[in-house]
Amino acid sequence: MNNETTKKEMNISLGVVHDVGRNVSPSMTVYVKDPKPRFEKYYTLKRDKVNVTRIILGSHTGTHVDAPSHFLPKDKSIDEEPLSKFIGEAVVIDLSKCKTQHNSFGITDVDLEQYSSIVNPNDILLLNTGTGKRLIRFAYLEISAARWILANKIKSVGIDTLSIEKYGSKDAPVHKLLLSHKIGIIENLNNLLKFVNKRMFLVCLPLPLRGVDGSPARAILLEMIK
Amino acid sequence: MNNETTKKEMNISLGVVHDVGRNVSPSMTVYVKDPKPRFEKYYTLKRDKVNVTRIILGSHTGTHVDAPSHFLPKDKSIDEEPLSKFIGEAVVIDLSKCKTQHNSFGITDVDLEQYSSIVNPNDILLLNTGTGKRLIRFAYLEISAARWILANKIKSVGIDTLSIEKYGSKDAPVHKLLLSHKIGIIENLNNLLKFVNKRMFLVCLPLPLRGVDGSPARAILLEMIK
Numbered sequence: 069m070n071n072e073t074t075k076k077e078m079n080i081s082l083g084v085v086h087d088v089g090r091n092v093s094p095s096m097t098v099y100v101k102d103p104k105p106r107f108e109k110y111y112t113l114k115r116d117k118v119n120v121t122r123i124i125l126g127s128h129t130g131t132h133v134d135a136p137s138h139f140l141p142k143d144k145s146i147d148e149e150p151l152s153k154f155i156g157e158a159v160v161i162d163l164s165k166c167k168t169q170h171n172s173f174g175i176t177d178v179d180l181e182q183y184s185s186i187v188n189p190n191d192i193l194l195l196n197t198g199t200g201k202r203l204i205r206f207a208y209l210e211i212s213a214a215r216w217i218l219a220n221k222i223k224s225v226g227i228d229t230l231s232i233e234k235y236g237s238k239d240a241p242v243h244k245l246l247l248s249h250k251i252g253i254i255e256n257l258n259n260l261l262k263f264v265n266k267r268m269f270l271v272c273l274p275l276p277l278r279g280v281d282g283s284p285a286r287a288i289l290l291e292m293i294k
Numbered sequence: 295m296n297n298e299t300t301k302k303e304m305n306i307s308l309g310v311v312h313d314v315g316r317n318v319s320p321s322m323t324v325y326v327k328d329p330k331p332r333f334e335k336y337y338t339l340k341r342d343k344v345n346v347t348r349i350i351l352g353s354h355t356g357t358h359v360d361a362p363s364h365f366l367p368k369d370k371s372i373d374e375e376p377l378s379k380f381i382g383e384a385v386v387i388d389l390s391k392c393k394t395q396h397n398s399f400g401i402t403d404v405d406l407e408q409y410s411s412i413v414n415p416n417d418i419l420l421l422n423t424g425t426g427k428r429l430i431r432f433a434y435l436e437i438s439a440a441r442w443i444l445a446n447k448i449k450s451v452g453i454d455t456l457s458i459e460k461y462g463s464k465d466a467p468v469h470k471l472l473l474s475h476k477i478g479i480i481e482n483l484n485n486l487l488k489f490v491n492k493r494m495f496l497v498c499l500p501l502p503l504r505g506v507d508g509s510p511a512r513a514i515l516l517e518m519i520k
Contacts (some may be wrong), residue, residue, distance in 0.1 A: 077519055079305045085377045092373075093504035104350045107506055110329055117464060119364055119507035121353040122329045127346055128338065128506045130501075138345055147318075150312045151514060229318035232346065238343060249318055273358075274510035280333055281345035286499035286512075288377060293303055 081291040089131035089287045126284040131276040134253040138281040147276040153252035158270035160263040163200035173207040177216035189221035196260035202229035224252030307517040315357035353508040360479040360502040364507040372509045373502040380480035384496035386489040390424035403438035415447035422486035426454035450478030
């Protein structure tokens with residue numbers, strides 16, 4: 069772990085915008101029992117000379133950001149979250165081997181510690197697990213990994229699975245630990261594999277839905293120039 | 295109009311993230327007869343140990359991006375739009391005096407031409423009209439202004455009103471001209487006044503809603519370092 073101070077400036081390339089979010093559609097995978105997306109034609113070109121759609125979405129559908137109020141009573145909703153948590157230097161690490169190492173798919177502090185030389189304080193840590201499309205048996209953070217994230221002053225954590233929490237967990241200890249310490253959580257990212265071991269500039273923007281516990285978000289990576 | 299080539303790199307400040315979008319809530323102003331936002335509690339902490347919300351939104355509610363398919367049959371939907379159209383150097387110009395100059399609130403090519411010395415090809419042009427909260431009598435682009443935007447190779451245009459088009463227009467000539475020439479359209483921006491005559495870095499990210507005619511979007515401005 070380096071102890072660099074947080075950079076206040078960044079030189080970025082505008083050559084390519086890398087989309088690391090998932091497309092949202094009625095046929096997409098959502099967390100078990102969550103609302104399915106639905107797009108209803110509200111106006112149509114043929115009848116009304118304009119297309120407008122009524123969109124129905126879960127607050128944690130597709131690539132999304134969790135607000136603290138997802139699990140913590142009276143804590144911040146998504147419109148109250150500072151966007152700076154979801155904008156900045158991101159390092160992508162590969163945990164896809166954990167699924168063979170651990171039968172339970174749980175990512176531990178030991179798994180994360182292997183990458184300590186490339187992770188800096190105030191980084192956004194993006195986890196490629198390769199289990200992104202699984203409904204139930206997806207990789208998740210053990211509480212030891214959440215503690216590692218706190219100890220290493222990570223700003224936000226992103227993952228390519230439906231949740232950072234073990235499927236079926238009732239008490240959500242990982243969410244509660246991270247959210248209560250103001251660590252951002254981005255779930256259901258996509259296309260992280262090609263950025264493994266790279267340092268990129270992440271911009272992940274949730275919608276400012278007043279009083280809501282989270283929001284679908286678009287997430288992009290831009291290249292940084294040294 | 296300068297003829298600078300498009301910059302491929304940019305040095306940005308991460309000190310402050312300026313939010314130029316509108317909060318989304320059931321009480322917000324939407325275009326006449328458009329669907330009103332609704333947030334339904336789907337799971338609650340008390341009953342289910344987690345908060346999840348079912349969100350109902352119009353595709354053109356709040357700060358949003360128009361896809362070409364909003365007005366053009368068989369043209370691109372919002373998930374097919376290149377994000378690079380909505381990311382880049384933006385110049386904010388003040389047209390709030392047009393509302394006293396023109397009874398009709400129409401912005402013309404002559405209004406825009408006054409700013410030609412600070413507008414470059416490939417810029418995103420952001421229009422502060424000061425009529426953002428009006429339901430009907432808001433400022434809009436005349437077709438001459440849309441032609442000026444094309445002639446000056448503007449990448450995208452953003453406005454602080456519910457629409458770039460005159461209220462009640464049936465044929466939407468401004469939308470059709472801009473969208474058919476692949477010019478991006480961002481509507482219902484907020485807080486542009488303080489950036490008038492400034493050059494900023496805009497990131498505006500719509501959700502990738504498959505096949506849909508537009509999407510609510512989060513929009514931010516970052517400061518550029520020369």
